[in-house]
Amino acid sequence: MSENVKFVQGNEACAEAALYAGLDFYAGYPITPSSEITEYLAYHLPQIGGKFLQMEDEIASLCAIIGASLTGRKVMTATSGPGFSLMQEALGYAIMAEIPCVIVDVQRGGPSTGLPTHGSQADVNQARWGTHGDHAIIALTASNHQDVFSITVEAFNLAETYRTPVILLLDELVAHMRERLVIPEPGKIPLVDRLKTSVKEGVDYHPYLPREDGRLPMSDFGGVHRFNVTGLFHDMWGFPSSEPSIVHGLLRHLVDKLENRAHQLACYKEYYTEDAEQLLLSYGSSARSALHTVENRRKRGERLGLLELQTLWPFPEDIVREKCAGMKSVIVVEQNMGQVLQAVKLAVDEPAKVFLANRIDGVFITPADILNILRLIQGKGV
Amino acid sequence: MAKPKLKKHHINRDWCKGCGICVELCPKKVLELDDQDKVSALRLQDCICCRLCEFRCPDFAIEIETKE
Amino acid sequence: MAIKDYLRERFFPHLWCPGCGHGMVLNGLLRAIDKLGMSKNEIVMVSGIGCSSRITGYVDFHTLHTIHGRALAFATGVKMARPELNLIVPMGDGDALAIGGNHFIHAARRNIDITAIVMNNRIYGMTGGQFSPLSGENIRATTAPYLTIDPSFDVVELAKAAGATFVARTTTYHIQQVSDIIGKAILHEGFSVVEVLSQCPTYFGRKNKEGDAVDMVQHFKKNTTSIGSKAKQENPDLIERGIFVQTELPEYCSEYEKMVQRAMKGQ
Numbered sequence: 213m214s215e216n217v218k219f220v221q222g223n224e225a226c227a228e229a230a231l232y233a234g235l236d237f238y239a240g241y242p243i244t245p246s247s248e249i250t251e252y253l254a255y256h257l258p259q260i261g262g263k264f265l266q267m268e269d270e271i272a273s274l275c276a277i278i279g280a281s282l283t284g285r286k287v288m289t290a291t292s293g294p295g296f297s298l299m300q301e302a303l304g305y306a307i308m309a310e311i312p313c314v315i316v317d318v319q320r321g322g323p324s325t326g327l328p329t330h331g332s333q334a335d336v337n338q339a340r341w342g343t344h345g346d347h348a349i350i351a352l353t354a355s356n357h358q359d360v361f362s363i364t365v366e367a368f369n370l371a372e373t374y375r376t377p378v379i380l381l382l383d384e385l386v387a388h389m390r391e392r393l394v395i396p397e398p399g400k401i402p403l404v405d406r407l408k409t410s411v412k413e414g415v416d417y418h419p420y421l422p423r424e425d426g427r428l429p430m431s432d433f434g435g436v437h438r439f440n441v442t443g444l445f446h447d448m449w450g451f452p453s454s455e456p457s458i459v460h461g462l463l464r465h466l467v468d469k470l471e472n473r474a475h476q477l478a479c480y481k482e483y484y485t486e487d488a489e490q491l492l493l494s495y496g497s498s499a500r501s502a503l504h505t506v507e508n509r510r511k512r513g514e515r516l517g518l519l520e521l522q523t524l525w526p527f528p529e530d531i532v533r534e535k536c537a538g539m540k541s542v543i544v545v546e547q548n549m550g551q552v553l554q555a556v557k558l559a560v561d562e563p564a565k566v567f568l569a570n571r572i573d574g575v576f577i578t579p580a581d582i583l584n585i586l587r588l589i590q591g592k593g594v
Numbered sequence: 595m596a597k598p599k600l601k602k603h604h605i606n607r608d609w610c611k612g613c614g615i616c617v618e619l620c621p622k623k624v625l626e627l628d629d630q631d632k633v634s635a636l637r638l639q640d641c642i643c644c645r646l647c648e649f650r651c652p653d654f655a656i657e658i659e660t661k662e
Numbered sequence: 663m664a665i666k667d668y669l670r671e672r673f674f675p676h677l678w679c680p681g682c683g684h685g686m687v688l689n690g691l692l693r694a695i696d697k698l699g700m701s702k703n704e705i706v707m708v709s710g711i712g713c714s715s716r717i718t719g720y721v722d723f724h725t726l727h728t729i730h731g732r733a734l735a736f737a738t739g740v741k742m743a744r745p746e747l748n749l750i751v752p753m754g755d756g757d758a759l760a761i762g763g764n765h766f767i768h769a770a771r772r773n774i775d776i777t778a779i780v781m782n783n784r785i786y787g788m789t790g791g792q793f794s795p796l797s798g799e800n801i802r803a804t805t806a807p808y809l810t811i812d813p814s815f816d817v818v819e820l821a822k823a824a825g826a827t828f829v830a831r832t833t834t835y836h837i838q839q840v841s842d843i844i845g846k847a848i849l850h851e852g853f854s855v856v857e858v859l860s861q862c863p864t865y866f867g868r869k870n871k872e873g874d875a876v877d878m879v880q881h882f883k884k885n886t887t888s889i890g891s892k893a894k895q896e897n898p899d900l901i902e903r904g905i906f907v908q909t910e911l912p913e914y915c916s917e918y919e920k921m922v923q924r925a926m927k928g929q
Contacts, residue, residue, distance in 0.1 A: 283747075652682055
């Protein structure tokens with residue numbers, strides 16, 4: 213069979229991947245620069261008998277997919293910064309109630325309405341800390357359409373594995389750029405379906421009792437087990453509790469199930485790192501310019517490498533520390549005022565050697581921008 | 595159909611909060627609150643088994659058992 | 663089935679105050695469900711936040727206790743995903759019509775088959791007695807020490823205007839009507855709204871000198887009348903009770919299925 217090759221926007225690559233991963237329930241609200249995901253799924257989901265809802269706002273969109281997920285469906289919503297801000301309370305609910313869902317945030321310039329049609333990577337910390345209270349979160353990103361495809365499938369797999377919301381942080385540039393995409397044969401990328409309980413009808417089922425591996429078998433709403441789901445701290449049946457040992461135990465579980473697996477959850481790519489003396493660290497669209505810079509400097513004999521992160525949260529601290537060790541300098545390339553920079557500085561042994569190459573004016577960071585910073589750091593002037 | 599006859603007022607004292615709604619709204623004034631503010635059925639002979647006390651109780655604390 | 667078979671008895675006595683109307687609404691609701699002979703597995707109850715929303719913890723259905731104001735949005739997701747399930751969404755007045763007002767009108771506009779019950783006690787009880795969009799004017803509340811100046815929504819008129827195809831109102835005094843109307847609302851195919859005037863003796867009653875729970879319930883008897891009654895003509899201040907709207911219009915989930923058929927044929 214010939215390859216299924218398409219020439220598509222990043223947003224379409226994301227939507228295609230969601231369908232590949234088994235998405236069958238989507239709710240969304242129009243917002244630039246994510247609307248193409250919603251439009252694409254409005255067209256394709258009904259054709260396969262899936263459900264598509266255009267809700268009254270982003271809050272309702274996330275709430276609706278959480279409800280649908282409880283009945284056993286694979287669900288997603290997509291938005292951009294302002295909509296992502298509105299979703300934060302319901303995001304916390306999905307974390308607390310351990311409901312699998314995928315939330316795509318196609319980042320644009322902010323704060324507020326900001327720069328609706330320009331790129332940015334300034335929602336990294338909102339993805340981490342946007343909802344209130346202590347918690348852990350998974351946030352993934354990608355720099356090209358083939359990776360957007362595979363990382364979107366990974367987002368569904370992680371959501372279903374760990375009963376958690378997963379945030380997909382795309383950015384306007386990747387979302388709106390057109391590029392070649394090869395749709396893999398069905399089954400080529402393994403899919404994870406949620407763990408269903410084997411507890412029989414009439415036997416006491418504990419929806420919130422984790423197994424030894426931290427996973428929690430689910431029972432669909434409408435099935436034989438009736439249980440309670442709440443955003444309050446709750447016991448193993450899902451009933452509200454403020455008993456200190458239960459509160460402590462649940463919060464530890466919610467954080468540990470992801471933070472203790474940071475290494476396992478880490479997706480990243482390396483370019484020319486084996487003999488590198490200096491390292492660029494980047495992600496999303498910025499990583500495209502970073503890679504271009506590395507390849508150019510290599511031609512001139514400079515030992516420059518690139519670490520491209522695809523998992524931003526939980527932050528792959530061990531991997532970043534290891535890859536940055538012994539480098540003359542580490543330059544974090546991103547389109548914000550240093551959100552991943554801070555995480556890198558916390559992770560490495562020599563934070564004074566970590567620098568920032570960024571743009572915050574809505575213009576895509578270019579290899580020339582990175583080179584300027586590089587030359588400054590190397591003491592060569594601009 | 596014969597009118598139902600009263601068999602028993604089942605009162606759950608643990609659930610009764612003594613709001614008095616059943617007492618005051620009983621059409622035959624069968625019920626009263628005791629010294630611990632819990633409902634008790636005093637004038638059983640007057641009960642017409644309308645069950646309004648049971649239906650209106652906010653606490654599910656009263657149940658009328660009848661026999662045909 | 664006995665009414666108690668629908669309860670999660672281990673959580674009783676419940677957390678509501680003595681004389682709270684919400685327990686009466688629950689009582690009426692369960693009698694309606696019992697009369698319809700519904701199985702517990704086919705009911706999903708969704709609630710938001712507030713005194714009224716704690717109702718989901720007490721009933722042995724599939725229960726979803728969500729975030730403030732958004733219960734109808736969650737319920738829309740559940741219903742669309744599994745249209746064969748019966749969705750019942752009890753809400754407080756602030757939950758349904760302040761923070762949740764947008765979801766309320768849009769659920770009504772879609773005419774999705776969900777039964778919304780507005781347990782209207784005209785006050786935020788859980789947070790300590792602040793006025794709500796259903797308090798109306800000249801009401802004393804912890805956030806209205808000089809009496810409210812905010813006019814109130816009329817739930818019935820709002821639901822009608824937004825497109826709900828079943829709209830009714832009753833009170834906790836009229837407990838058999840509560841059961842009767844909720845039963846009809848559940849059977850109705852489309853978005854149904856049942857407003858039940860409910861008493862909060864702790865915060866509304868005390869602050870506004872309406873007496874105790876008994877006085878407040880009797881107040882509902884005195885101040886309401888059946889739709890179109892002679893009493894209403896004589897005293898326009900009386901609040902009408904009964905079913906205001908009951909019409910058959912295309913239901914959202916059924917319309918979606920028709921759209922799927924079109925999409926599959928490539929039209």
